[in-house]
Amino acid sequence: MLKLLLLAPSLALILNLFFSGNAHSENVVKHPLKNTQLGDPGWVFDEARADPRYPDMVEWAKAGVRGGIPLRHTTPIVKTIRPGTDNIQAAIDNVKSAGVIILKAGTYTLNTPVYLKSNIILRGETGNPNDVMININFRQKWEGWASKRYGLVMHDVKSAGIEDVTLFYLVPNLEPKDNTGYSDKWVQGVMNNDVDRDDLYVGLIKMSGTTSDSWVDNCRLLESGTDPILTEKTTTHLTFRDNFVDRAYNKGGRGNAYFDMRGQYILVTGNIIKRIRHLAIEMGAKYVVVTNNHIEVDVNFHQGDLGHNLVENNTIRVPEWHRADANHNNWKVFATGNSRQHQPASSENMLYKNITDLRGEGAKYSDPNVVYAVLKYSIGAYSEKPPIHGTFYAIKKEEAE
Secondary structure, three states: OOOOOOOOOOOHHHHHHHOOOOOOOOOOOOOOOOOOOOOOOOEEEOHHHOOOOOOHHHHHOOOOOOOOOOOHHHOOEEEEEOOOOOOHHHHHHHOOOOEEEEEOOEEEEEOOOEEOOOOEEEEEOOOOHHHEEEEEOOOEOOOOHHHOEEEEEEEOOEOOEEEOOEEEEOOOOOOOOOOOOOOOOOOOOOOOOOOOOOOEOEEEEEEEOOOEEEEEEOOEEEEEOOOOEEEOOOOEEEEEEOOEEEEEOOOOOOOOOEEEEOOEEEEEEOOEEEEEEEEEEOOOOEOOEEEOOEEEEEEEEOOOOOOOOEEEOOEEEEOOOOOOOOOOOOOEOEEEOOOOOOOOOOOOOEEEOOEEEEOOOOOOOOOOOOEEEEEOOEEEEEEOOOOOOOOOOOEEEOOOO
16 A cells, blocks of 8 residues: 655755756767666576565566567678668568668668568667668658657567667758757747647657567667657567657647657666657556666656556656746656546556756655655655665576576
8 A cells, every 4th residue: 555655855955966967968879877788688587686565576577578689699680771772661571581681871761651570670780870870751740649650660560679770850951949958948849749840740669569579779769750769558578778869849748759658568778868758658558667767858657557667776857948838847757647638647656766856956756765656646655665675676697507
């Protein structure tokens, strides 16, 4: 049973000093977060660190691709394509066996969505996502939420991956309206839809249907028209690791510009996420694990999740301008929908050991001795008895035989 407790005061001054530096560079390939290779093969539940008071620990250890994202050298190359001469969709369709399609360095343009298929990995050739640019160059007007389109789509696929590339929504002579400074004030347009034109409802990556055991690893996802990533509620065992996510055109209401986690057993780790609307855990999400990320938006249990999700050991800092309007004061590091139009968040969502700052005012929901929880439409304290060994995400590397 949830038990509300008095919240301990935070060390606001220390955290203000901590957050006074610049944000991470958008050119980051591998950034200085701990354990950025979570999600590799060989991670298993560490029974020695189990806490019987928190049985969800066993399930959280299962999040992500089952067996891990295959190591780069273990997957055969089945095709190599070049910009300007080869079509990505044709390459996927023509490959008859499982393996990797290598994209040579350069710029590729998508004029329609590309659909991946099972057991195929799209991989940039150098390992540096800056070297392979995939420009998404088609338009979509708003005709309801389901009308949104996406550049790369995984529908009813298994064991598919996107690695070491940049996805960029190409709108010539235009860029998203947003701020760059952490302390910049909200201005009209930074959290709105249809700011300059009304046909940019195109996201970058969508995973839908029965898609499972698939991943996005070491990619840059830039200037999306709407959601940089959407996972539908029927997807399972996905991993999003070491990606840089920045900017979107339509950041207003109606569910736009979300890093949108709706599936089950999803691992989100090692990412930098900024200048979108929400990192959303919602609408069917269960056993989603968000750990070791640098996040500059709120983490929002927006509506109708199934509970039992974990947000642990992240840096989450919400900029001054990250508001719905000039007078909006919600989205306080962790947030929920509102009772007038959203279903409540479910129980047993755990928030623990996150380093936070709310608009330069100091830490919120970050006392390491308190486990916080989502209480339908609010955030509160769940327990002053944290897990025995200081983590809910108790995993270890299997010993080699």
